[in-house]
Amino acid sequence: MSLSERVPVASIGSVTAGLLFGVGWYVWIDGCATAAMTDDPVKGEYWIPGLLQTIALVMVNVLNWGMLSDDAAFDTDNTAAMAKCWVFFAFVVAFSGIIGAVWIMVEENNRPSGEGAMW
16 A cells, blocks of 8 residues: 555645644744844734734644535535634634735835834
């Protein structure tokens, strides 16, 4: 029996995503610790996109994907509908984190290089 027959592809993807998030958080925390030693520490709102992405990762990975294939939409046993709502909410959280990160990046890159805020 080969490895692909024993381990589902979704499990390999989940482990890979978890490792990638772990490395990302390690680099982020290292950068924050390094920036704390300078005159320009990391602002608190910069943490929000990463936290939203982490919450979305956990939300997607705690779900049993077999529940989504059930065709019972809104019957008495509405596990498929609840699972679909859970996945939708997890994607909303994930895209909110991405939108927030892009917003912060654009906001910071459009700020003038001089001291003080633009307004």
